[in-house]
Structure formats: structure tokens, C-alpha cells
Amino acid sequence: MFLVVLIVSIYAEKYKVSPMEDLNIISGIGFDINKEVNGNVQYSVPFSIYGFKSKGKSGLPITTKKASSPGENIERTSSIIMEKSNTIGDTREERQLKSSKAYTIGTEKMAIIGEEQAAYGILNMVNILFSNANINDSDIFSVCKGKAEDILRFKVEGYPSSSDYMEGMIKGATNYNFLSLEYNLLNIYITLDSEGKNLVLPYLEVKDNNIFYTGMALFKGNKMAYVLPMDESKIMNMLREKKGKGILTLQEGPDKYINYDAMVKRKVKCNKIEDKYEFNIDLNFRGDIIENTLYKSINKESEKEFEKLMGKKIEKMCYDFLGKMKNVYKIDCLNLGMDAVAQYGRETGVDWNDVVSNADIKVNVVVKIDNIGKGQY
Known part of the structure; x- marks a missing residue:
């Protein structure tokens, strides 16, 4: 019994086990840029964060920090935390200085690249993510029309966050449109470093009060060059995959x-x-x-x-x-x-x-x- 207690204590300290209420659990990450008049670029990295509320049998929220009883359930919501800085790395320290909770790494469902950031280049973004051993390299990546912040803020009925909805949309699209699912961080890194390959990513946009998968973003090197409509994307994937x-x-x-x-x-x-x-x-x-x-x-x-x-x-x-x-x-x-x-x-x-x-x-x-x-x- 002493050995069991000792081992559990060591691993609990090593992995810093904490209740989910004491963590900012990330559902999605966005990457945007803002170009300044003098030619400088400011990086903007919004995080979509899960919020958790315990509900009793009556459906009313429970505000006390006690463990959930069998008659309770957990309601998930989401909010956006965003920081801007001159480098992507600097946004991390600036963000933590304004938050009372630590951030999880590896729980995110989606990484959304704003259209302007994609056209500017994604190499620095890919490098800083890939060098982090805790990052989830199977995250789905996509490009969105406009700002990543806006699509992460978008509320989809029945889903705790737009990231959950977009992840399911891209995974489900493989059934009927000759689309692939090889749009993760590892595949991006390999493609950018491989001779004779060009990157394509899903292209999403908000219209008619919903999120739609409308085409594919085509890259030349690490910069987005064109957006292909879905009818062309369908044919391209027949010939590509x-x-x-x-x-x-x-x-x-x-x-x-x-x-x-x-x-x-x-x-x-x-x-x-x-x-x-x-x-x-x-x-x-x-x-x-x-x-x-x-x-x-x-x-x-x-x-x-x-x-x-x-x-x-x-x-x-x-x-x-x-x-x-x-x-x-x-x-x-x-x-x-x-x-x-x-x-x-x-x-x-x-x-x-x-x-x-x-x-x-x-x-x-x-x-x-x-x-x-x-x-x-």
C-alpha cells in the first residue's frame, strides 16, 4: 500500500494532474496577422477555451466546487482568449499574464489559419508548433475566409464550440466528395519539406448563418496561392489522392x-x-x-x-x-x-x-x- 501511494504521488506530481475546472482546456487554435502601416506584422493567436458548468437534476447551474453527484451532468460552453504580439512565441507569455489558469496543450480539435496569414506564409507557425513535444500533431488544419478569430467565435447550435463542429464536418466530408483527411500538422510539416509536393488544406467560410466547407486552399511553398472551389477540389482530389x-x-x-x-x-x-x-x-x-x-x-x-x-x-x-x-x-x-x-x-x-x-x-x-x-x- 505504501508503494502504491508513493508511485501515485510521484506520477501525479510529474504530470501535474489538476481538476478540469482549474485549467483552460483548448478546443481550437487560430492564427491571424495584422499588417501595420510601417510594414511590420503583428501576430494574433486566438484560443477557443472550453467552459464547464455542473448542472443538477433541475437543470440549474451549480456554483460550488464540489464533485459532481450521479444526478448531475456537465454542460460545455466555449469562449475566446486572444493575444497579439510581434512574434507567435511572445503571444504565449502575454496570454498567460492575463489568465488565472494554466493552458492545456494537445486537447485542441482544430487549428484555423486566417486567409491573410495563409497568404503571408505559415512556416513560422508550423515550426513553433512542431517543436512543442506536447502538441497534438494529428490536429486538423484548415484555412478560413477572413479572420480565424471570427470563425472560432461563431456559435453553432448544439455544439460547445465551432471547433467541434468543424472537426466533424471535415472528417465526414471524406464520404462523398473524394476529399482526404491528411490535413494534420505532421502531414503539413512533411509536405513543406518534401521535394515535388504542394500543400492543400480545407477552406471554410461562414455564410447564411452557418459554417460551410467551400473548397481547398492551394499552397505554393508555405504560402497560399489560390482557393479552389469545391467542384474543382473534387476533381483535383480524384487525381491527387x-x-x-x-x-x-x-x-x-x-x-x-x-x-x-x-x-x-x-x-x-x-x-x-x-x-x-x-x-x-x-x-x-x-x-x-x-x-x-x-x-x-x-x-x-x-x-x-x-x-x-x-x-x-x-x-x-x-x-x-x-x-x-x-x-x-x-x-x-x-x-x-x-x-x-x-x-x-x-x-x-x-x-x-x-x-x-x-x-x-x-x-x-x-x-x-x-x-x-x-x-x-
Whole structure:
């Protein structure tokens, strides 16, 4: 018994165990900048902090600091604590001087980068976070329209904080829009340090009194260069990610269409002929017909026709996007440079954005139907 008490005491002191009421528990972190007239930049780092209130059986808050009884429950709310300074590190000490509680590290659900901060550059932000051993490197990162502070302050009905809502939104979006979930701190750090790769992050905005996932922020180096709308983001992710899941539609009129719920797998082959690169992207789709008003009945003949027509439509979508990528964005959105580096070696000194923008890129699409549903009527 003495040994147990001793061990518990040592570890309690080591890990500084405290009641949650005595801590500022972070739900989300924001990163903004304010540019001054003289050219200097002031960093603004808002924290979304959970608040906890004990409620009795009557639903009224309990103000005394006693342990919750079986008839009580905990209500979670959130508030914003923000500090500004000339460096991101300085905001930490300034923030603590104005707070009566210590801050937890590693509990945050989201990290939101304001649009102006993203365009200015995120390297210093990533470095200070990654050098902290207590940080949660699986945090989801996103860029927001306007200020991060504003979207963190936004109240979503039924959620203790907007960070909880945004985390669920980004995780759930992988089911239907060919979106990935590789938007965490570790992935950002690796991408920024890898030859032939460019970073993309979810782009969120507040409109119509709600938060929406409206596209993808495309980075060139550590600076955001463009915001892609969701229709382009969907195609980009088909061509960029190793696999994804989403819904595609073949439509001939308002009431004549087919919805195709499919999984896509991507493979890339790279060839170099003299100084010219050639990339072949194979996209293999397999999925189910979830709605059909185009064919009176789906048989083997109509299945083959649908697979052919859908394949041609996807190819056109891909080539339209590639044309815009090569001539407008002029950025390797698809990380094709990474495939070239893997095959022909790194540190060649070439600009992979320029190489890919001038490369011959071919897309080969194969569409297959697995199921057509339980029946037709």
C-alpha cells in the first residue's frame, strides 16, 4: 500500500494532474496577422477555451466546487482568449499574464489559419508548433475566409464550440466528395519539406448563418496561392489522392440522371524522354448505382453503356482541370513531381511546378458497377 501511494504521488506530481475546472482546456487554435502601416506584422493567436458548468437534476447551474453527484451532468460552453504580439512565441507569455489558469496543450480539435496569414506564409507557425513535444500533431488544419478569430467565435447550435463542429464536418466530408483527411500538422510539416509536393488544406467560410466547407486552399511553398472551389477540389482530389470516395452524376435532363457512389484508386506512371516528362494517371472507379431515372431498366447492355459514358465524362472533367492547372494555376496540384523524384532522383534543381505545367499528362479512366440496388420500379 505504501508503494502504491508513493508511485501515485510521484506520477501525479510529474504530470501535474489538476481538476478540469482549474485549467483552460483548448478546443481550437487560430492564427491571424495584422499588417501595420510601417510594414511590420503583428501576430494574433486566438484560443477557443472550453467552459464547464455542473448542472443538477433541475437543470440549474451549480456554483460550488464540489464533485459532481450521479444526478448531475456537465454542460460545455466555449469562449475566446486572444493575444497579439510581434512574434507567435511572445503571444504565449502575454496570454498567460492575463489568465488565472494554466493552458492545456494537445486537447485542441482544430487549428484555423486566417486567409491573410495563409497568404503571408505559415512556416513560422508550423515550426513553433512542431517543436512543442506536447502538441497534438494529428490536429486538423484548415484555412478560413477572413479572420480565424471570427470563425472560432461563431456559435453553432448544439455544439460547445465551432471547433467541434468543424472537426466533424471535415472528417465526414471524406464520404462523398473524394476529399482526404491528411490535413494534420505532421502531414503539413512533411509536405513543406518534401521535394515535388504542394500543400492543400480545407477552406471554410461562414455564410447564411452557418459554417460551410467551400473548397481547398492551394499552397505554393508555405504560402497560399489560390482557393479552389469545391467542384474543382473534387476533381483535383480524384487525381491527387491514392484513393477516395464520392458521388458522380451522369445527367441528360432535369429528371433523367444516374447517381454513382464510387471508390476511386489512383496510380501514376512517369516517363522521361530527354528533358520532357510524361505522366500517365490511371483512375479505377468501382461503385454502386444509388439512383436511376435515366434507364427504364439496368441490364448488362445499359451497364456497359453507363460505364462508357461515365468514363468519358470523368476524363473530360479531368482534362478540363488539368488545362486550368497548367495554364492558370501553374502549380503541381497533384504532387506529380513527387512521382518523378521517386523514379529519377531528388535534388536535381528543377522547379517541379514548371516541369509539371509543361509535361504531357494523360488520364485513363475505368468505370465499373458493383451493385444496382435492391430493385427497380
